[in-house]
Amino acid sequence: MTDLSVAINDTRSAQSVAQPTLHLPRSEDFLLWPPCLQSYGYRIVDQLFATRTVARGAAVRELPRGSEVRVQYQSEGVSRELPEFMDRNNVAGLLAIRDGRVVLERYGLGFQPHERWSTMSTIKSMTALLVGAALQDGAIHSIDDPVTRYLPAMQGCAYEQVTVRHLMTMCSGMEWTEDYTDKQSDVNRYSKSLADKVPGGVLALLRQCRRLHAPGAVWHYNTGDTYLLGALISAATGSTLADYLSRKIWQPYGMEFDAFYTLESENGQEIGGSRAGMALRDLGRLGQFVLDDGVINGARVLPEGWIDQAGAVAHNVPEAFHSASRQSLGLTGYGYSWWLREDGAMMAMGHSGQRIFIDRDKGLVVVQLAAYPEPRYVSANEPDRDAELNSVIAAIRDAE
Numbered sequence: 001m002t003d004l005s006v007a008i009n010d011t012r013s014a015q016s017v018a019q020p021t022l023h024l025p026r027s028e029d030f031l032l033w034p035p036c037l038q039s040y041g042y043r044i045v046d047q048l049f050a051t052r053t054v055a056r057g058a059a060v061r062e063l064p065r066g067s068e069v070r071v072q073y074q075s076e077g078v079s080r081e082l083p084e085f086m087d088r089n090n091v092a093g094l095l096a097i098r099d100g101r102v103v104l105e106r107y108g109l110g111f112q113p114h115e116r117w118s119t120m121s122t123i124k125s126m127t128a129l130l131v132g133a134a135l136q137d138g139a140i141h142s143i144d145d146p147v148t149r150y151l152p153a154m155q156g157c158a159y160e161q162v163t164v165r166h167l168m169t170m171c172s173g174m175e176w177t178e179d180y181t182d183k184q185s186d187v188n189r190y191s192k193s194l195a196d197k198v199p200g201g202v203l204a205l206l207r208q209c210r211r212l213h214a215p216g217a218v219w220h221y222n223t224g225d226t227y228l229l230g231a232l233i234s235a236a237t238g239s240t241l242a243d244y245l246s247r248k249i250w251q252p253y254g255m256e257f258d259a260f261y262t263l264e265s266e267n268g269q270e271i272g273g274s275r276a277g278m279a280l281r282d283l284g285r286l287g288q289f290v291l292d293d294g295v296i297n298g299a300r301v302l303p304e305g306w307i308d309q310a311g312a313v314a315h316n317v318p319e320a321f322h323s324a325s326r327q328s329l330g331l332t333g334y335g336y337s338w339w340l341r342e343d344g345a346m347m348a349m350g351h352s353g354q355r356i357f358i359d360r361d362k363g364l365v366v367v368q369l370a371a372y373p374e375p376r377y378v379s380a381n382e383p384d385r386d387a388e389l390n391s392v393i394a395a396i397r398d399a400e
Contacts, residue, residue, distance in 0.1 A: 024041075024044070024047060024048060025037045025040065025041045025048070026195075027048040027049060027194075027195040028191065028192045028195035028196070030048070030191055030195070030275070031180040031187070031188060031191055031351065031374070032180070032181075032183070032374055032376070033374065034373075034374070034377050035090065035371055035373050035374075035377060038090075038352060038371035038373075038374075039090070039092065039109045039110070039371045041118075042092070042117050042118040042352075042369075042371060043092075043111060043115050043116065043117050043118070043277075045116070045118050045262065045275055045276075045277050046116070046260055046277055048195075049194055049195070049197075049263070049275065050262070050263040050264075050265055050266045050267070050268065051260040051262050051263060051277070052240060052241075052242040052260060052261050052263055052270060053242060053246075053258050053259075053260050054242045054245050054246045054250050054258060054259035054260055054261060054276075055242075055243075055246045055250065055251065055258055056246075056250055056251060056255045056256065056257060056258050056259075057250070057251030057252065057254060057255070059254050060254050060255070060256045061253060061254025061255070061256075061285060062254075063097065063101075063102050063281060063284065063285070064100060064101045064102070065101060065102045065103075066098065066099075066101030066103050067103065068103060068104060069096065069098075069103045069396050069399040070399065071085070071104070071392055071396060071399075072395060073085070073388065073391035073392055073394070073395050074391065075383065075384075075387070075388050075391065076383070080388075082094075082104075082106065082392075085388055085392055086106060086108045087108070088383050088385075088388065089353070089370060089372070089383065089385045089388055089389070090108075090109065090353070090370050090371040090372060090373070090385075091106070091108050091109070091353075091369070091370045092108055092109040092111040092117055092369045092370055092371060093106070093107055093108070093111055093117060093280035093367070093368070093369035094106045094108075094366075094367070094368050094369075094392075095280050095281065095283070095284045095365075095366070095367045096364070096365070096366045096367075096396045097284050097287065097364070097365040098363060098364050098396070098397075099363045100288065100363070102284070103399075105280070105281070107280070109371065111280075111369070113279065113280065113281065114257060114279060115279065116257070116259060116260065116277035116278055116279055117277065117278070117279075117280070117354075117369040118275050118276070118277060118350075118354070119274075119275065119276040119277065119278055119283075119350055119354060120274055120275060120350025120351040120352060120354040121223065121226075121273060121274050121348075121350040121351055121354070122283075122348035122349065122350040122354045122355070122356050123261075123271075123273065123274060123276040123350075124223075124226045124272070124273045124274075124337045124348070125337045125338050125348035125356070126245070126276075126286060126348070127226055127229060127230050127233070127241070127272040127337070128168050128226075128229065128310065128336045128337035128338070129249070129290075129294070129302065129310075130233050130241070130244060130245060130248065130249075131143065131164060131168060131229070131233060131336070132294065132301075132303055132306040132310070132336075133244070133248040133249070133294075133301055133302060134233055134236050134237055134244075135303050135306075136300065136301060136302060136303050136306075137237070139236040139237045139238075140164065140232075140233075140236045142164075143163065143164040143165040143168065144163050144164070144165055145163060145164055146160070146161065146162065146163055147159055147160075147162050147163065147164065147167065147228065147232060148160055150164075150232045150235045150236045151228070151231060151232055151235055153203065153207075154206075154207070154228070157206075157207045157208075157209070158173075158174060158209055158210055158211040159172065159174070159206065159207075159209070161215050162174075162215045163216075164229070164232065165216075166215045166216055166225075167226065167228055167229040167232070168229060168336045168337050169219070169314040169315060169335070169336065169337075170219050170220060170221055170222055170225060170315070170334060170337075171213075171215065171216050171217065171218060171219050171220070171314075171315060172215055172220075172222060172225050173211050173212055173213035173214055173216070173217060173218065173220075174206075174209040174210070174211060174212065174220075174222055174224070174225070175209060175210045175211070175212040176209060176220065176222040176223075176224055176225075178221050178222065178223060180351065180374070180375070181374075181375050181376065186205070186209075186224065187223055187224075189205060190202055190205060190223065190224060190227075193205060193264065194262065194264055194271065197263075197264070197265040197266055197268075198264070198265055199264070199265040199268055200264075200265075200268075201264060201265070202224070202227050202264045202269070202271075203228075203231070203269075205224070206224050206227070206228060209224065219314075219315035219316070219317065219318065219334060221321060221322075223273045223274055224273075225273070226272045226273030226274075226337065227264075227269075227271055227272055227273050228272075229272050229273075229337075230269070230270050230271065230272020230273070231269050231272070233272070234269065234270070240270065241261055241269075241270035241272060242260070242261045242270055245259075245261075249286070249289060249296075249301065250282075252297070252299075252301070253285060253286075253289050253296050254285070255282045255285055256279065256281055256282055256285075257278075257279040257282055259276065259277060259278040259279070259282060260276060260277045261276045262274070262275045262276060262277075274350075274351075280367060280369060283356060283367045283369075284365055284367050286356070287357075287358050287365030287367065288365055290307055290346070290358050290360075290365075291358065291360060291363060291365065293307050294307055307360075309335070309336060310335050310336035310337075310338055310346070311335050311338060311340060311344070311346050311360070312335055312340075313332075313333035313334070313335060313340055314333075314334060314335050315333065315334050316332060316333055316334075317331060317332060317333060317334055324384075324386070325349075325385075325386040328384055328385075328386035328387040328389075328390055329341070329347065329355075329386050329389070329390050330342065330343070330390065331347060331349075343359075344359070344360065344361055345357060345358065345359040345360075346359075346360075352370065352371055352372045352373075352374070353369070353370030353371065353372035353385060353386075353389075354368070354369055354370065355367070355368040355370075355386075355389060357393055359397065362397055364393075364396065364397055366392075366393050366396060368389055370385070372385055
């Protein structure tokens with residue numbers, strides 16, 4: 001036997017040896033996972049996609065703790081309490097801050113305080129806050145500027161007449177299918193581009209979009225719009241989105257843990273509209289930052305009146321759009337990437353149960369992280385999860 005044949009045999013032998021191997025869920029099926037994969041995959045997003053760190057600072061803003069509220073609510077004619085709510089609704093994290101003090105903090109599904117859970121589309125609301133920061137800095141001149149002022153690459157396509165305001169308020173007029181159950185929908189094609197880490201892939205997809213309505217005329221939910229908004233902020237500020245969030249909010253406000261934005265490709269553009277990763281308490285701090293009117297230690301990060309504008313109805317939400325969850329939570333309007341209720345409360349809404357509720361009048365922030373089943377796995381015995389969350393929020397708000 002020659003040395004070469006020995007080497008070949010040795011190689012074959014080595015290849016046939018079974019080694020411990022970690023299996024990760026398929027990232028391109030991120031919006032289609034069964035519940036068991038959701039509760040695992042939502043806390044390892046940084047292992048499935050390219051990401052960029054949102055760095056915390058040296059000092060942590062402590063969250064004072066008040067007396068714990070007792071949660072009791074009615075559902076399906078039955079009086080229920082918090083443990084039942086957590087189990088019935090696949091809740092990984094629930095945090096309530098009232099008048100600046102933590103009054104409730106719970107973890108489920110094995111989720112830990114230091115871990116980052118997928119923000120899903122709640123990151124849209126946070127990305128839109130950075131538009132305000134860029135305005136305050138003078139990096140963005142006006143939200144009525146055309147997108148092409150900051151992103152010349154969008155010249156010559158249907159986005160050419162779209163403004164920053166149109167992107168924030170979901171009225172770009174683009175034809176876009178936000179159907180998570182259809183693998184050929186625009187949002188799943190976008191998701192596959194992220195999973196494949198295609199440089200420039202999302203921007204190329206957006207350049208192919210057709211105009212269905214005049215910009216500003218019709219509200220239509222479009223995750224692609226917020227991707228473009230994030231790219232615009234990066235271009236205007238000359239900074240990565242992650243670094244800008246870190247510099248303007250994450251470090252000065254004293255967030256406890258590093259966060260991350262998902263990227264379209266390795267070292268590429270951040271995804272401004274979905275699947276970032278953040279810890280529960282830091283999401284609560286983000287809500288408190290909104291209650292503080294965008295002011296940190298006396299310094300104004302957001303323009304005066306920005307939170308009022310963000311919480312003002314730019315468009316009424318059509319009855320047909322996600323009507324079950326929308327109606328259960330009382331959401332009737334849409335502002336600067338915030339969902340709005342008639343009582344003045346604001347919500348950041350994310351796929352599969354990610355919710356940030358802010359009631360400025362009551363000084364209340366409630367954050368829920370969860371794993372609501374995808375439509376194909378919903379059973380006939382499902383509770384109305386958002387109706388139960390709404391009841392829990394009401395119980396916290398009204399507690400003595």
